[in-house]
Amino acid sequence: xxxxxxxxxxxxxxxxxxxxxxxxxxxxxxxxxxxxxxxxxxxxxxxxxxxxxxxxxxxxxxxxxxxxxxxxxxxxxxxxxxxxxxxxxxxxxxxxxxxxxxxxxxxxxxxxx
Amino acid sequence: xxxxxxxxxxxxxxxxxxxxxxxxxxxxxxxxxxxxxxxxxxxxxxxxxxxxxxxxxxxxxxxxxxxxxxxxxxxxxxxxxxxxxxxxxxxxxxxxxxxxxxxxxxxxxxxxxxxxx
Numbered sequence: 001x002x003x004x005x006x007x008x009x010x011x012x013x014x015x016x017x018x019x020x021x022x023x024x025x026x027x028x029x030x031x032x033x034x035x036x037x038x039x040x041x042x043x044x045x046x047x048x049x050x051x052x053x054x055x056x057x058x059x060x061x062x063x064x065x066x067x068x069x070x071x072x073x074x075x076x077x078x079x080x081x082x083x084x085x086x087x088x089x090x091x092x093x094x095x096x097x098x099x100x101x102x103x104x105x106x107x108x109x110x111x112x113x
Numbered sequence: 114x115x116x117x118x119x120x121x122x123x124x125x126x127x128x129x130x131x132x133x134x135x136x137x138x139x140x141x142x143x144x145x146x147x148x149x150x151x152x153x154x155x156x157x158x159x160x161x162x163x164x165x166x167x168x169x170x171x172x173x174x175x176x177x178x179x180x181x182x183x184x185x186x187x188x189x190x191x192x193x194x195x196x197x198x199x200x201x202x203x204x205x206x207x208x209x210x211x212x213x214x215x216x217x218x219x220x221x222x223x224x225x226x227x228x229x230x
Binding site: 033035040041042043044045048058090092096097098100101102104105106107 | 117119122145147154155156157158159162202206207215216217218219220221222223
């Protein structure tokens with residue numbers, strides 16, 4: 001069965017370190033998205049990609065970057081982790097650009113100490 | 114103007130009761146309104162969605178009611194069950210009128226639903 005997987009599921013890192021969260025999907029979707037989930041804010045879009053070599057900033061992109069070298073993967077990098085980036089991160093993929101029937105990964109809980 | 118406001122933040126319902134979650138938006142360029150269900154430790158999963166050309170959509174015990182003039186939409190869960198206990202998110206997506214922002218999903222703040230047996 002097709003799926004979308006995130007790794008690691010849990011991560012503790014120190015302030016200032018670079019951290020990369022992995023996202024891998026086997027749906028063969030062109031469209032992939034990264035969200036962060038914080039209590040009281042719902043899910044907020046960090047970055048998204050509509051295909052290989054395409055990346056776009058979302059509403060809360062400062063301090064984050066993504067790269068898309070193939071269809072299956074969209075890694076999210078925190079260039080210099082800050083305590084404000086402690087959150088649960090979700091990757092999603094969808095068959096179309098509007099995220100219709102988007103499939104989400106299980107999430108990565110990141111703690112920055 | 115991109116916000117979607119969701120209420121209540123939490124909801125407790127008895128088994129068999131009706132759960133109602135409301136969302137409101139400002140941007141009339143939104144043209145797709147999905148609801149997502151999230152269980153603890155899991156990612157959100159699409160539950161039901163509606164487009165503004167219809168006022169209601171029903172799938173099993175779940176119904177979306179849509180009021181275009183009021184810019185509001187709501188999720189009704191009939192005969193609520195303990196297994197429905199989860200966090201529910203409404204969302205809205207911009208249509209072509211949103212220009213370069215076409216397709217981006219904006220989520221509400223979430224409602225934690227607890228259904229007591």
